[in-house]
Amino acid sequence: MPRGKTIDTHAHILSEETMRLIGREAPSIAPKLTPIDAGFAVLEVAGVPYRPFPRGGWDLDTRLADMDAAGIDVQVLSNTPQTFLYDVDPSLNTTLAALQNDQIARTVVTYPDRFMGLATLPMQAPEAAAEELYRAMHGLGLAGAQIGSNVRGRNLDDPALEPLWETADALAAVVMIHPTQVAGQDRLRSYYLNNLIGNPLDSTIAAASLVFGGVVSRYPAIRFLLVHGGGFVPYQFGRWIHGWRVRPEPQVNLKESPEAALKSLWFDSILHAREPLEYLVASAGASRVVLGSDYPYDMGTLDCVRQVRALSISEADKEQILSRGPLALIGGGITQGTA
Structure with a gap:
């Protein structure tokens, strides 16, 4: 069957121009790069270092070469989690998010055949976040937003976020949930467990909050995308459904089985092994799994296209994951706009 363009739904960017502009608005937060070698640097945001930050995170030539080598035709760009900035003054982060x-959006306009985009939002200011989502989709042509898995420790079913969900639903926005400020960090200090376990754990908490808080059911037009294969969500479908049936607590805000809400969620392909990815496709369905790389981070993979093509699934399902599904997810959320 003919192959469409491969579309990587999960890729982060922080250009040097963006760093400069953030620094002009907020010198104390200004992202800084300290070279390690030709391919890596230390990225510091608000005084907090992240290492190593690969060159492709800020250098478009490197990014495009990596995409070509990996067989990725299009990336959906989102900001780096380091620049969510939910801890800063809300009005300042409203400016920085915009x-x-x-x-x-300018990168997407400059390279329309290679990039699509998602916004970042000032989640500590839900009304402003809703307004920025509307501007990003209608004014800039972005497909939706990437948001953190919690907002300064508040789960995503917090009533204060209702204005955002109302706007996202009206826009049929893509909302990609990315882990941040993960739970249990006091027990995850060793062995890189803050990422190996903490990131998928916090994605799972976010998904559970959205499902059992009734957000997914109340706002069915929002397309929620869970990264890193959905954390632990795909492997606990049955437990969540069973728990809702036998316990009163999961029924407080959800008056029907969570099964329908769970089946509406989207998942990226970043699982790093064939068996769990095949299980994800079998359990969620190929129509709800989309290609992702987590570029440029070390817990991502540029082997993502090859990994999907190596699965023991039909060629039609591979094409769905690599091309048709991402286009349905992201392309369907793009409205008119220019940068």
């Missing part, structure tokens, strides 16, 4: 979104 600045980042303008830069992502």
Whole structure:
């Protein structure tokens, strides 16, 4: 069967121009790069270092070469989690989010055949987040937003976020949930467990909050995308459904089985092994799994296209994951706009 363009739904960017503009608005937060070697640097945001930050995170030539080598035709760009900035003054982050979104949109406009985009939002200010989502989709042509898995420790079913969900539903937005400020960090300090376990754990908490809080059911037009294969969600479908049946607590805000809400969620392909990815496709369905790389981070993979093509599934399902599904997810959320 003919192959469509491969579309990587999960890729982060922080250009040097974006860093400069953030620094002009907020010098104390200004992202800084300290070279390690030709391919890596230390990225520091608000004084907090992340290492190693690969060159493709800020350098478009490197990014495009990596995409070509990996067989990725299109990336969906989102900001780096380091620049969610939910801890800063809400009005300041409203400005910084808009600045980042303008830069992502300009990259998409400059390379329309290679990139699509998602916004970042000032989640500590839900009304402003809703307004920025509307601007990003209608004014900039972005497909929706990437948001953190919690907002300064508040779960995503927090009533304060209702204005955002109402707007996202009206726009049929893509909302990609990315782990941040993960739970249990006091027990995850060794062995890189804050990422190996903490990131999928916090994605799972976010998904459970959205499902059992009734957000997914109340706002069915929002397309929620869970990264890193959905954390632990795909492997606990049955437990959640059973728990809702036998316990009163899961029924407080959800008056029907969570099964329908769970089946509406989307998942990226980043699981790093054939067996769990095949299980994800079998349990969620190929129509709900989309290609992802987590570029440029070390817990991502540029082997993502090859991994999907190596699965023991039909060629039609592979094409669904690599091309048709991402286009349905992301392309369907793009409205008119220019940068």
